[in-house]
Amino acid sequence: MxxxxxxxxxxxxxxxxxxxxxxxxxxxxRVHKIPEIVKERIQEYMVKKLGIPQEEVAAKTTEYYLTYGTTLAGLVAAGYRIDYDDWHEFVHQGALDYDTLLxxxxxxxxxxxxxxxxxxxxxxxxxxxxxxxxxxxxxxxxxxxxxxxxxxxxxxxxxxxxxxxxxxxxxxxxxxxxxxxxxxxxxxxxxxxxxxxxxxxxxxxxxxxxxxxxxxxxxxxxxxxxxxxxxxxxxxxxxxxxxxxxxxxxxxxxxxxxxxxxxxxxxxxxxxxxxxxxxxxxxxxxxxxxxxxxx
Structure with missing residues:
Protein backbone atom coordinates (compact mmCIF):
# COMPACT_ATOMS: atom_id res chain seq x y z
CA MET A 1 0.00 0.00 0.00
CA ARG A 30 -26.11 14.16 -2.65
CA VAL A 31 -29.83 14.30 -3.41
CA HIS A 32 -31.17 17.76 -2.59
CA LYS A 33 -34.71 16.49 -2.11
CA ILE A 34 -33.75 14.30 0.86
CA PRO A 35 -32.69 17.04 3.33
CA GLU A 36 -35.73 19.04 2.25
CA ILE A 37 -38.04 16.14 3.10
CA VAL A 38 -36.24 15.49 6.38
CA LYS A 39 -36.44 19.13 7.44
CA GLU A 40 -40.18 19.20 6.71
CA ARG A 41 -40.71 16.02 8.72
CA ILE A 42 -38.67 17.31 11.65
CA GLN A 43 -40.81 20.42 11.85
CA GLU A 44 -43.99 18.37 11.46
CA TYR A 45 -42.85 16.12 14.32
CA MET A 46 -42.18 19.12 16.53
CA VAL A 47 -45.69 20.43 15.97
CA LYS A 48 -47.68 17.19 16.01
CA LYS A 49 -45.85 15.17 18.63
CA LEU A 50 -44.14 17.73 20.85
CA GLY A 51 -46.79 20.44 20.77
CA ILE A 52 -44.42 23.20 19.72
CA PRO A 53 -46.32 26.08 18.06
CA GLN A 54 -45.97 26.13 14.29
CA GLU A 55 -44.67 29.68 14.31
CA GLU A 56 -41.76 28.66 16.56
CA VAL A 57 -40.49 25.50 14.86
CA ALA A 58 -38.40 27.10 12.10
CA ALA A 59 -36.41 29.21 14.55
CA LYS A 60 -36.03 26.35 17.03
CA THR A 61 -34.91 23.94 14.31
CA THR A 62 -32.13 26.31 13.27
CA GLU A 63 -31.17 27.21 16.83
CA TYR A 64 -30.92 23.60 18.00
CA TYR A 65 -29.07 22.46 14.92
CA LEU A 66 -26.48 25.21 15.20
CA THR A 67 -26.04 24.87 18.96
CA TYR A 68 -26.18 21.11 19.49
CA GLY A 69 -25.27 19.51 16.15
CA THR A 70 -28.73 18.16 15.35
CA THR A 71 -32.25 19.34 16.07
CA LEU A 72 -32.88 16.10 17.96
CA ALA A 73 -29.91 16.75 20.26
CA GLY A 74 -31.19 20.27 20.88
CA LEU A 75 -34.70 19.09 21.69
CA VAL A 76 -33.39 16.55 24.19
CA ALA A 77 -31.11 19.15 25.78
CA ALA A 78 -34.11 21.47 26.07
CA GLY A 79 -35.94 18.84 28.11
CA TYR A 80 -38.23 17.24 25.54
CA ARG A 81 -38.79 13.51 26.09
CA ILE A 82 -38.49 11.79 22.73
CA ASP A 83 -38.83 8.16 21.70
CA TYR A 84 -35.76 7.89 19.48
CA ASP A 85 -37.10 5.01 17.39
CA ASP A 86 -40.32 6.91 16.78
CA TRP A 87 -38.35 10.03 15.82
CA HIS A 88 -36.19 8.26 13.27
CA GLU A 89 -39.11 6.34 11.82
CA PHE A 90 -41.07 9.57 11.34
CA VAL A 91 -38.15 11.67 10.07
CA HIS A 92 -36.22 9.16 7.98
CA GLN A 93 -37.43 5.75 6.92
CA GLY A 94 -41.12 6.59 7.21
CA ALA A 95 -40.70 9.63 4.98
CA LEU A 96 -38.13 8.65 2.35
CA ASP A 97 -38.76 6.54 -0.74
CA TYR A 98 -35.28 5.05 -0.90
CA ASP A 99 -35.88 3.12 -4.12
CA THR A 100 -36.82 6.29 -5.96
CA LEU A 101 -34.47 8.79 -4.35
CA LEU A 102 -31.26 6.74 -4.32
Whole structure:
Protein backbone atom coordinates (compact mmCIF):
# COMPACT_ATOMS: atom_id res chain seq x y z
CA MET A 1 0.00 0.00 0.00
CA UNK A 2 1.34 3.42 -0.92
CA UNK A 3 -0.06 5.43 1.98
CA UNK A 4 2.75 6.43 4.35
CA UNK A 5 5.59 5.15 2.16
CA UNK A 6 4.94 7.54 -0.70
CA UNK A 7 2.59 10.22 0.60
CA UNK A 8 0.88 12.71 -1.65
CA UNK A 9 0.83 16.45 -1.10
CA UNK A 10 -1.99 16.33 1.43
CA UNK A 11 -0.53 13.62 3.65
CA UNK A 12 3.15 14.53 3.27
CA UNK A 13 4.88 14.74 6.63
CA UNK A 14 1.88 13.35 8.51
CA UNK A 15 1.52 10.04 10.37
CA UNK A 16 0.57 7.06 8.24
CA UNK A 17 -3.18 6.82 7.87
CA UNK A 18 -4.80 3.58 8.98
CA UNK A 19 -8.56 4.23 8.84
CA UNK A 20 -11.08 6.13 6.71
CA UNK A 21 -14.06 7.52 8.62
CA UNK A 22 -16.81 8.62 6.24
CA UNK A 23 -20.07 10.49 6.72
CA UNK A 24 -23.13 9.17 4.88
CA UNK A 25 -25.72 11.77 3.85
CA UNK A 26 -24.56 14.52 1.49
CA UNK A 27 -21.09 12.94 1.49
CA UNK A 28 -21.39 9.54 -0.17
CA UNK A 29 -24.33 10.86 -2.17
CA ARG A 30 -26.11 14.16 -2.65
CA VAL A 31 -29.83 14.30 -3.41
CA HIS A 32 -31.17 17.76 -2.59
CA LYS A 33 -34.71 16.49 -2.11
CA ILE A 34 -33.75 14.30 0.86
CA PRO A 35 -32.69 17.04 3.33
CA GLU A 36 -35.73 19.04 2.25
CA ILE A 37 -38.04 16.14 3.10
CA VAL A 38 -36.24 15.49 6.38
CA LYS A 39 -36.44 19.13 7.44
CA GLU A 40 -40.18 19.20 6.71
CA ARG A 41 -40.71 16.02 8.72
CA ILE A 42 -38.67 17.31 11.65
CA GLN A 43 -40.81 20.42 11.85
CA GLU A 44 -43.99 18.37 11.46
CA TYR A 45 -42.85 16.12 14.32
CA MET A 46 -42.18 19.12 16.53
CA VAL A 47 -45.69 20.43 15.97
CA LYS A 48 -47.68 17.19 16.01
CA LYS A 49 -45.85 15.17 18.63
CA LEU A 50 -44.14 17.73 20.85
CA GLY A 51 -46.79 20.44 20.77
CA ILE A 52 -44.42 23.20 19.72
CA PRO A 53 -46.32 26.08 18.06
CA GLN A 54 -45.97 26.13 14.29
CA GLU A 55 -44.67 29.68 14.31
CA GLU A 56 -41.76 28.66 16.56
CA VAL A 57 -40.49 25.50 14.86
CA ALA A 58 -38.40 27.10 12.10
CA ALA A 59 -36.41 29.21 14.55
CA LYS A 60 -36.03 26.35 17.03
CA THR A 61 -34.91 23.94 14.31
CA THR A 62 -32.13 26.31 13.27
CA GLU A 63 -31.17 27.21 16.83
CA TYR A 64 -30.92 23.60 18.00
CA TYR A 65 -29.07 22.46 14.92
CA LEU A 66 -26.48 25.21 15.20
CA THR A 67 -26.04 24.87 18.96
CA TYR A 68 -26.18 21.11 19.49
CA GLY A 69 -25.27 19.51 16.15
CA THR A 70 -28.73 18.16 15.35
CA THR A 71 -32.25 19.34 16.07
CA LEU A 72 -32.88 16.10 17.96
CA ALA A 73 -29.91 16.75 20.26
CA GLY A 74 -31.19 20.27 20.88
CA LEU A 75 -34.70 19.09 21.69
CA VAL A 76 -33.39 16.55 24.19
CA ALA A 77 -31.11 19.15 25.78
CA ALA A 78 -34.11 21.47 26.07
CA GLY A 79 -35.94 18.84 28.11
CA TYR A 80 -38.23 17.24 25.54
CA ARG A 81 -38.79 13.51 26.09
CA ILE A 82 -38.49 11.79 22.73
CA ASP A 83 -38.83 8.16 21.70
CA TYR A 84 -35.76 7.89 19.48
CA ASP A 85 -37.10 5.01 17.39
CA ASP A 86 -40.32 6.91 16.78
CA TRP A 87 -38.35 10.03 15.82
CA HIS A 88 -36.19 8.26 13.27
CA GLU A 89 -39.11 6.34 11.82
CA PHE A 90 -41.07 9.57 11.34
CA VAL A 91 -38.15 11.67 10.07
CA HIS A 92 -36.22 9.16 7.98
CA GLN A 93 -37.43 5.75 6.92
CA GLY A 94 -41.12 6.59 7.21
CA ALA A 95 -40.70 9.63 4.98
CA LEU A 96 -38.13 8.65 2.35
CA ASP A 97 -38.76 6.54 -0.74
CA TYR A 98 -35.28 5.05 -0.90
CA ASP A 99 -35.88 3.12 -4.12
CA THR A 100 -36.82 6.29 -5.96
CA LEU A 101 -34.47 8.79 -4.35
CA LEU A 102 -31.26 6.74 -4.32
CA UNK A 103 -29.61 4.77 -7.12
CA UNK A 104 -26.56 2.49 -7.22
CA UNK A 105 -23.21 4.23 -7.70
CA UNK A 106 -20.84 1.64 -9.21
CA UNK A 107 -18.09 4.18 -9.88
CA UNK A 108 -17.96 5.21 -6.22
CA UNK A 109 -18.00 1.54 -5.27
CA UNK A 110 -14.93 0.97 -7.46
CA UNK A 111 -13.15 3.88 -5.80
CA UNK A 112 -13.89 2.67 -2.27
CA UNK A 113 -12.90 -0.90 -3.09
CA UNK A 114 -9.64 0.39 -4.52
CA UNK A 115 -8.56 1.78 -1.16
CA UNK A 116 -6.74 -0.87 0.86
CA UNK A 117 -7.55 0.67 4.22
CA UNK A 118 -10.46 -0.17 6.53
CA UNK A 119 -13.39 2.18 6.05
CA UNK A 120 -16.14 3.00 8.55
CA UNK A 121 -19.30 5.08 8.36
CA UNK A 122 -19.83 7.74 11.04
CA UNK A 123 -23.29 9.29 10.79
CA UNK A 124 -25.75 11.03 13.07
CA UNK A 125 -28.56 9.07 11.41
CA UNK A 126 -29.96 5.82 12.75
CA UNK A 127 -29.20 2.22 11.80
CA UNK A 128 -32.17 1.57 9.49
CA UNK A 129 -31.62 4.73 7.45
CA UNK A 130 -27.88 4.05 7.22
CA UNK A 131 -28.28 0.46 6.07
CA UNK A 132 -31.05 1.28 3.59
CA UNK A 133 -29.11 4.13 2.03
CA UNK A 134 -25.92 2.09 1.68
CA UNK A 135 -27.84 -0.82 0.19
CA UNK A 136 -29.48 1.39 -2.43
CA UNK A 137 -26.13 2.95 -3.30
CA UNK A 138 -24.59 -0.51 -3.66
CA UNK A 139 -21.94 0.31 -1.08
CA UNK A 140 -22.86 -1.91 1.87
CA UNK A 141 -19.86 -4.22 1.71
CA UNK A 142 -17.39 -1.40 1.07
CA UNK A 143 -17.30 -0.66 4.81
CA UNK A 144 -15.95 -2.73 7.66
CA UNK A 145 -18.41 -1.23 10.12
CA UNK A 146 -20.99 1.44 10.81
CA UNK A 147 -21.21 3.98 13.62
CA UNK A 148 -24.77 5.35 13.71
CA UNK A 149 -27.13 6.88 16.28
CA UNK A 150 -27.88 3.75 18.29
CA UNK A 151 -24.41 2.29 18.73
CA UNK A 152 -22.82 5.72 19.20
CA UNK A 153 -25.24 6.30 22.06
CA UNK A 154 -24.37 2.88 23.51
CA UNK A 155 -20.69 3.71 23.21
CA UNK A 156 -21.26 7.08 24.85
CA UNK A 157 -23.21 5.54 27.73
CA UNK A 158 -20.45 2.98 28.32
CA UNK A 159 -18.01 5.87 28.77
CA UNK A 160 -20.10 7.86 31.23
CA UNK A 161 -22.03 10.15 28.88
CA UNK A 162 -25.51 10.94 30.25
CA UNK A 163 -27.59 9.58 27.37
CA UNK A 164 -30.77 9.98 29.41
CA UNK A 165 -30.48 13.74 29.08
CA UNK A 166 -28.32 14.25 26.03
CA UNK A 167 -27.45 13.03 22.53
CA UNK A 168 -23.85 12.53 21.47
CA UNK A 169 -23.43 13.49 17.82
CA UNK A 170 -21.11 15.28 15.43
CA UNK A 171 -19.56 17.83 15.80
CA UNK A 172 -19.04 17.08 19.51
CA UNK A 173 -15.31 16.23 19.75
CA UNK A 174 -16.08 13.36 22.11
CA UNK A 175 -17.69 11.34 19.33
CA UNK A 176 -14.47 11.28 17.31
CA UNK A 177 -12.40 10.37 20.35
CA UNK A 178 -14.67 7.48 21.32
CA UNK A 179 -14.86 6.10 17.79
CA UNK A 180 -11.08 6.26 17.37
CA UNK A 181 -10.60 4.51 20.71
CA UNK A 182 -13.08 1.86 19.67
CA UNK A 183 -11.16 1.23 16.46
CA UNK A 184 -7.81 1.13 18.21
CA UNK A 185 -6.28 4.07 16.37
CA UNK A 186 -5.26 7.61 17.18
CA UNK A 187 -7.09 10.44 15.47
CA UNK A 188 -3.85 11.38 13.76
CA UNK A 189 -4.22 8.06 11.90
CA UNK A 190 -7.73 8.85 10.65
CA UNK A 191 -8.88 10.43 7.39
CA UNK A 192 -12.31 11.94 8.00
CA UNK A 193 -14.77 12.81 5.21
CA UNK A 194 -17.85 14.97 5.83
CA UNK A 195 -19.97 17.60 4.06
CA UNK A 196 -20.27 19.77 7.19
CA UNK A 197 -17.66 22.47 7.75
CA UNK A 198 -18.08 22.35 11.51
CA UNK A 199 -17.92 18.54 11.66
CA UNK A 200 -14.69 18.61 9.67
CA UNK A 201 -13.24 21.43 11.77
CA UNK A 202 -13.99 19.56 14.99
CA UNK A 203 -12.21 16.40 13.81
CA UNK A 204 -9.33 18.46 12.42
CA UNK A 205 -8.83 20.10 15.79
CA UNK A 206 -8.22 16.65 17.26
CA UNK A 207 -5.58 15.74 14.69
CA UNK A 208 -7.50 13.95 11.95
CA UNK A 209 -6.71 14.58 8.31
CA UNK A 210 -9.99 16.08 7.09
CA UNK A 211 -11.71 16.17 3.71
CA UNK A 212 -14.66 18.49 3.13
CA UNK A 213 -17.00 17.00 0.53
CA UNK A 214 -19.40 19.06 -1.57
CA UNK A 215 -17.17 21.93 -2.61
CA UNK A 216 -13.80 22.52 -4.22
CA UNK A 217 -13.10 25.53 -2.00
CA UNK A 218 -10.96 24.74 1.05
CA UNK A 219 -11.87 26.22 4.40
CA UNK A 220 -10.25 26.41 7.83
CA UNK A 221 -10.31 22.96 9.39
CA UNK A 222 -10.29 21.08 6.08
CA UNK A 223 -7.03 19.71 4.70
CA UNK A 224 -8.73 19.06 1.37
CA UNK A 225 -12.00 19.94 -0.35
CA UNK A 226 -13.68 17.72 -2.96
CA UNK A 227 -16.81 18.48 -5.02
CA UNK A 228 -17.78 14.80 -4.66
CA UNK A 229 -16.18 11.57 -3.47
CA UNK A 230 -15.63 10.71 -7.14
CA UNK A 231 -12.78 13.24 -7.17
CA UNK A 232 -10.85 11.30 -4.53
CA UNK A 233 -8.54 9.29 -6.84
CA UNK A 234 -7.21 12.44 -8.51
CA UNK A 235 -6.96 14.38 -5.24
CA UNK A 236 -5.36 11.62 -3.13
CA UNK A 237 -3.79 9.09 -5.49
CA UNK A 238 -1.66 7.77 -2.63
CA UNK A 239 -4.81 6.10 -1.25
CA UNK A 240 -5.51 4.08 -4.36
CA UNK A 241 -4.45 0.47 -4.65
CA UNK A 242 -5.66 -2.42 -6.79
CA UNK A 243 -9.45 -2.58 -7.30
CA UNK A 244 -11.33 -5.05 -5.18
CA UNK A 245 -8.65 -5.49 -2.54
CA UNK A 246 -10.76 -4.41 0.41
CA UNK A 247 -13.75 -6.42 -0.80
CA UNK A 248 -11.65 -9.56 -1.21
CA UNK A 249 -10.08 -9.27 2.22
CA UNK A 250 -13.12 -7.83 4.00
CA UNK A 251 -12.16 -8.75 7.57
CA UNK A 252 -8.38 -8.96 7.36
CA UNK A 253 -7.74 -5.23 7.43
CA UNK A 254 -9.62 -4.38 10.63
CA UNK A 255 -7.46 -2.11 12.78
CA UNK A 256 -7.99 -4.23 15.86
CA UNK A 257 -5.83 -7.33 16.06
CA UNK A 258 -8.66 -9.44 17.45
CA UNK A 259 -12.27 -9.13 16.38
CA UNK A 260 -15.02 -11.37 17.65
CA UNK A 261 -17.87 -12.33 15.33
CA UNK A 262 -21.25 -12.16 17.01
CA UNK A 263 -24.69 -13.01 15.77
CA UNK A 264 -26.69 -10.70 13.54
CA UNK A 265 -23.77 -9.35 11.52
CA UNK A 266 -22.28 -7.37 14.38
CA UNK A 267 -18.65 -7.08 15.37
CA UNK A 268 -17.56 -6.28 18.91
CA UNK A 269 -14.04 -4.97 19.31
CA UNK A 270 -12.75 -6.21 22.66
CA UNK A 271 -10.88 -3.79 24.90
CA UNK A 272 -7.77 -5.96 24.69
CA UNK A 273 -7.74 -5.54 20.91
CA UNK A 274 -7.64 -1.77 21.07
CA UNK A 275 -3.99 -1.38 22.01
CA UNK A 276 -3.18 1.58 24.21
CA UNK A 277 -6.10 3.72 23.14
CA UNK A 278 -8.02 2.93 26.31
CA UNK A 279 -11.74 2.42 26.74
CA UNK A 280 -13.88 -0.09 28.51
CA UNK A 281 -15.51 -3.27 27.24
CA UNK A 282 -16.30 -3.94 23.61
CA UNK A 283 -19.18 -2.14 21.93
CA UNK A 284 -21.18 -3.47 19.01
CA UNK A 285 -20.23 -2.12 15.57
CA UNK A 286 -22.68 -3.03 12.86
CA UNK A 287 -21.24 -4.63 9.76
CA UNK A 288 -23.43 -4.19 6.68
CA UNK A 289 -25.49 -7.18 5.64
CA UNK A 290 -26.81 -5.88 2.83
CA UNK A 291 -26.74 12.25 8.53
CA UNK A 292 -29.22 13.96 7.39
CA UNK A 293 -28.60 17.66 8.22
CA UNK A 294 -30.67 19.02 11.09
CA UNK A 295 -31.88 15.60 12.21
Missing amino acids: TVGSAPGAVSKGRPARRVLLVDLDDTLY QPDPSLRDILCSIDLPKYILTNANRVHTERALARLGLSDCFQGLFYFENVMELAASHGFDTAHGVLCKPNPRIYQLVAEQLGVGLSEVIFFDDSVRNVASAHGLGALTVLVGTDKPCPGADLALPTMHALPAAMPELMDQPGLVHEHHHTHAPAAAVEQQGGGVLAVPAAARGTSGGGGGIAIAVPAARVPAS
